[in-house]
Amino acid sequence: MARVLILGAGISGHTTARYLGKWIGKEHEVTVVSPNAKWNWIPSNIWVGVGEMTEKQVTFELEPIYRKINVRFHQARAVSIHPDGGGAMAEPHVTLEYTDPARSGEQAALPYDYLVNATGPKLNFGATPGLGPDGGYTTSVCTPQHALHANEQLQAAIAAMQQGEQKTFVIGTGHGMCTCQGAAFEYIYNVDHLLRDAGVRDKARLVWISNEYELGDFGMGGVHIKRGGYITNGKVFAESLMVERGIEWIVRAAVKKVEPGALTYELLDGSEHSLAFDFAMLIPPFAGQPLNAYDAAGTDITEEMFAPNGFMKVDGDYRPKPYEEWSKADWPSTYQTPKYRNIFAIGIAFAPPHPISKPMKSPNGTPISPTPPRTGMPSAAIGKAVAENIRDLLGGASELSHTASMAEMGAACVASTGFDIFNGTAATMTVFPVVPDYETYPEYGRDMDLTFGEIGLAGHWMKYILHHVFMYQAKLRPGWSVLPD
């Protein structure tokens, strides 16, 4: 019997866990370690942040779900990896610290034969002074609790506007190297929709601020789509939507500091500016979860296994190279670590070889460009491919035959721009591949037949239905495994 240990139960970790539980849960030991007792469908947090959904609608308890497929669950935080064994245990193992209230602070070591690192991002609010809801002056929608806090502040602002006050809302990214612009993009339009419904839109100034070079970059270097007889950049559509909704925008911006009611930002030209706000929702930059690695002698090998930003190195090409020489071959496909064939890193936890958007720096040396997204559909596809490979290895395979390179897969993103069954809208976007492939598609780096975008009510229906489909699938309800990931 082999032991498979999965660290993290986000979109990618939970995908790996549910497939491995289904395929090998009866013969082998599959264990999930996550500091959170609940699973969260993160894409719907923006609806919690505007009061359209409750925390209960976007979360559920993991342990009873894992019991259905013989997966063990530990509510704990991984502290260190010992891939060669050492210390108290000769076998490869991971040390944990329990966050389960019943065992809080208790430490343990779990041995493994296969390890999947799906620890997701550390929300690095500390990178910008004053950023974030815990000790800072901005809100966030990264967790259900953050989204609830954002909605409380939003409702208070609406109440004040109904009394005649004017308010400024600033929404976007809170650092020069953020990813996940899409969540902020959805949030600003949902706030706009809510303010219109409340009859106070005329009392609100809405400002978008982001580290993108142009609107519509989304950390993927933007997209080109066919529309109205032209091949047009997504920037045009993103700007059009901003103008239609009366939203101002600031791009090429790195938020440097947030103080009560005002933030300071630097632009790519090096100039520094200040912006006053009454409500701000700014996405933090992501870093890898703090996790150290040690060899059998107890020597720290963290730098060997992890990139400086804390993400785990896998089968990508991490040699530094200029933008012009980036290639699809740089991107990992099996997510196996080069030194340890029994360790994989998936979802946000794997280290991308480089960004997708061209890196930019201000004359002051401040990096102001998005880091690459690896959330949602790519995360699930990567999680499933790694589950398939571990299943095959346990069945006697000697090679990894399942791949999920972001340079060979597409992604669909349905970005809500207003919640209502008849008057809601969403921007539906697909790109193929996620990482532009100029070798296969020399002109735009993408397949123009599979890359498209449109705005409408159909998108809202899609997003609402997908919410329920993915919650149903994640809860392992009957037929879950035939649903698309």
Add this chain to the structure above:
Amino acid sequence: MSTDTLSAKPKNREPYQQAYYPPVPTKFIRWVRTNVVWQFIRFWVINFKILRLLLKSHH
């Protein structure tokens, strides 16, 4: 010219601002975006497009 006439005259729209350049959807396009019949058709078209994307992404 009276002062009243001057204040009633609409102000020229400020050019060279960020909101001056992007295309803005017409009333018809905005109506189409929430027209239930058309959007029901688009719903299936979008589903088909995403299905094609999924099939091409599978390895």
